[in-house]
Amino acid sequence: MKKRQIGAFWALLPVLIGFYFPVISMMIHDGLFEAVAGEFGGSSSSQSVILTTVRIATMSAVLATLVGLLDAVLLAGTRGPARVLIAGMLLATFLIPPAALASAVQGVIGSSTLRATIRDELGAVCMLAFRWAPVACAMLLGAAVLWPVQQERALRGLSPRVALFVRARCLMPQALRCVGLLVLLLISASELPSYAGVETISQRVHARLTVGDAAEGWQLALGMLVAVAPVLLFLVWKLPRSDRSQWGGTVTGLPRLRGVDLLLVIRSIPVLALVFILAVTAWPRASEMAVAGSEFIDGVVGIFQELPRAFIASSIAVICGWRLADGGHRWGLLLLCLPTVLPSSLGALALLHVVRPTLPLVLDDLPILLTLAQTCKLGAVGAAAGLVASRVIPLSESNSSRLLAPVTGRWRVRFPRALPVLLPAVVIGVALVMGEVEATLLMAPPGHPSPALELHQLLHFRNDEQAARIALLLALVGSMLAAIVVAPLRRKDK
Amino acid sequence: MTQANHPALEVADLIVIRGTHSIGPITFQLSIGKQLALTGGNGIGKSSMLLAIAGLLPVTSGTIRISGESMLSGSDGVEPWQRGISWLGQERGLWPHLSIEAQCRLVARDGGKTAEQIVAVAQSLDMAELIQRRPAALSGGEAQRAELLRTVSGGGALLLLDEPFSAQNEDGRRRIETLLEQECQAGRSVLLALHQTDSERETLTLTQN
Numbered sequence: 001m002k003k004r005q006i007g008a009f010w011a012l013l014p015v016l017i018g019f020y021f022p023v024i025s026m027m028i029h030d031g032l033f034e035a036v037a038g039e040f041g042g043s044s045s046s047q048s049v050i051l052t053t054v055r056i057a058t059m060s061a062v063l064a065t066l067v068g069l070l071d072a073v074l075l076a077g078t079r080g081p082a083r084v085l086i087a088g089m090l091l092a093t094f095l096i097p098p099a100a101l102a103s104a105v106q107g108v109i110g111s112s113t114l115r116a117t118i119r120d121e122l123g124a125v126c127m128l129a130f131r132w133a134p135v136a137c138a139m140l141l142g143a144a145v146l147w148p149v150q151q152e153r154a155l156r157g158l159s160p161r162v163a164l165f166v167r168a169r170c171l172m173p174q175a176l177r178c179v180g181l182l183v184l185l186l187i188s189a190s191e192l193p194s195y196a197g198v199e200t201i202s203q204r205v206h207a208r209l210t211v212g213d214a215a216e217g218w219q220l221a222l223g224m225l226v227a228v229a230p231v232l233l234f235l236v237w238k239l240p241r242s243d244r245s246q247w248g249g250t251v252t253g254l255p256r257l258r259g260v261d262l263l264l265v266i267r268s269i270p271v272l273a274l275v276f277i278l279a280v281t282a283w284p285r286a287s288e289m290a291v292a293g294s295e296f297i298d299g300v301v302g303i304f305q306e307l308p309r310a311f312i313a314s315s316i317a318v319i320c321g322w323r324l325a326d327g328g329h330r331w332g333l334l335l336l337c338l339p340t341v342l343p344s345s346l347g348a349l350a351l352l353h354v355v356r357p358t359l360p361l362v363l364d365d366l367p368i369l370l371t372l373a374q375t376c377k378l379g380a381v382g383a384a385a386g387l388v389a390s391r392v393i394p395l396s397e398s399n400s401s402r403l404l405a406p407v408t409g410r411w412r413v414r415f416p417r418a419l420p421v422l423l424p425a426v427v428i429g430v431a432l433v434m435g436e437v438e439a440t441l442l443m444a445p446p447g448h449p450s451p452a453l454e455l456h457q458l459l460h461f462r463n464d465e466q467a468a469r470i471a472l473l474l475a476l477v478g479s480m481l482a483a484i485v486v487a488p489l490r491r492k493d494k
Numbered sequence: 495m496t497q498a499n500h501p502a503l504e505v506a507d508l509i510v511i512r513g514t515h516s517i518g519p520i521t522f523q524l525s526i527g528k529q530l531a532l533t534g535g536n537g538i539g540k541s542s543m544l545l546a547i548a549g550l551l552p553v554t555s556g557t558i559r560i561s562g563e564s565m566l567s568g569s570d571g572v573e574p575w576q577r578g579i580s581w582l583g584q585e586r587g588l589w590p591h592l593s594i595e596a597q598c599r600l601v602a603r604d605g606g607k608t609a610e611q612i613v614a615v616a617q618s619l620d621m622a623e624l625i626q627r628r629p630a631a632l633s634g635g636e637a638q639r640a641e642l643l644r645t646v647s648g649g650g651a652l653l654l655l656d657e658p659f660s661a662q663n664e665d666g667r668r669r670i671e672t673l674l675e676q677e678c679q680a681g682r683s684v685l686l687a688l689h690q691t692d693s694e695r696e697t698l699t700l701t702q703n
Contacts, residue, residue: 396587399550400641402574403581403648404601412600416591 068136095478100471314429321382385425500562605649
């Protein structure tokens, strides 16, 4: 086996062990292939749920990217007061777990009103777009601030509005890829749509695999893969090489537009409202102060216990994605992306059935399998981060590093250069792991502190106050983490 | 047969395609310890030829031999880092997260110059006081000399230099010329891409035909 292929192989180990091996074993065990031979495609209701899921994911991805593009262009292309605060606030909606977001929305307009006014699919699309717009904004903002200095300076010589349009047009290729990535990530979303009363493929697959017809669950999952295959291919094959290399420098020379400030304030209103609702809900009555205080401390401890695990899962996914992208292993990237498309419960159930019985009992109390499942689930994030990171290094730098021995060039030159893209991706991954419920519900060892699970249970039992406290804490910790990671990078590169 | 019996570089009927533009065929030889300049108008393919020889651009047809060994054997040809070359690109390729000295040491790890030799070369290029700096703290001309310093620090017997004088004043150019002569005397060979003809060295002018 060539060294190049071995390099691709180790980066695929987590996903091979954590997804493909157990899933294929379970597929054979559940008799998928016999079912497929008999009747592939399932009933018309199965096709309908696949179409609904694809429609919701695509519409949400497009809407989230449009909002994110607007945010990114305005934030990157203008100066004004409190921009860091505004950017942090916009990110907060993503750091609040979906259950808390949906609960807060329902708290304001009521679940029955939600059904009556923002009916079904539209409600799901709006909530998903609201939650995921910050990810699109972060990705596009990253691309915008990595503009070469000379190009950035040339833009600052244009009239402000023309410059904003030029920025937006330059970001369009990245925005298209952003839509592709978000479709992959949203295709398996189940929590937010369920609050809007929409059944998605994730829920149907989970139900079929656990209490219904397992073979139909596998058929649905396979159908999902077929439906998103074009998006996967688009993401992996069509990313061009970019010359983006450096921060655009300081705000010097950026135009200031009053209209933009107003627009950003308007854009921040829903976020402010969400934070306000959570804060009001979280604030304890005078008689509950002591209990609320102790619950708050428990929440903090739980989050900080879970953070290192989330960090490990996210880092592994991102490093594997970068390694595959850096080596140009397109098939490897495809393999890494696939688990993201499928419901978390599918991989989790397969791991539980196939791998768990082979593990020593002593490992039962450790969240190893949960971490593995969540690492696999972050495959598309890792692949996207890897693809972007390997393209932001200017060709001249990349060529120079290829004259070094492969390991030296990769880890001493290209990996440190990729960190400005990889670290924010790790933070996004941490936020996703901290808010993940499906796999955690199935695989978390007894007594394992999981803020997402706790939040889910608290909302289930209508303990909204405590749930709001945990949601706010998660947003706060996530924002701090993002600031800690991003701030030194900005200072250094300036 | 020893490598000394072979020219440093033999290029025969080489054709490369950059975008939709076909360049070549081109044939030439470069002897050990000599300098050869490829010249010609803008877009004629000087840089592409250097990139192809370095293994950084796919070759459509033809042969490239460095020290007698074919570089185009196998499915992808010999990897760039295994070709025994050092390469200076037209655009700056300094790695911004490392100081110049750290970059020189990195490329010198596999048979390149020693730390003392790197300092000596830096002095000859008037860079001795700048090698602790990172690229962002250098001017355009300094960055170009710093990258040349990094290129020369590597162990490659063949230096491929794309427009190495483009950001230099008279003093800078003279220093680089002197350094290249010293490297040739030490047994290295130099292939340059220049946008104007040069009386200092043998020249091969590329034309459309």
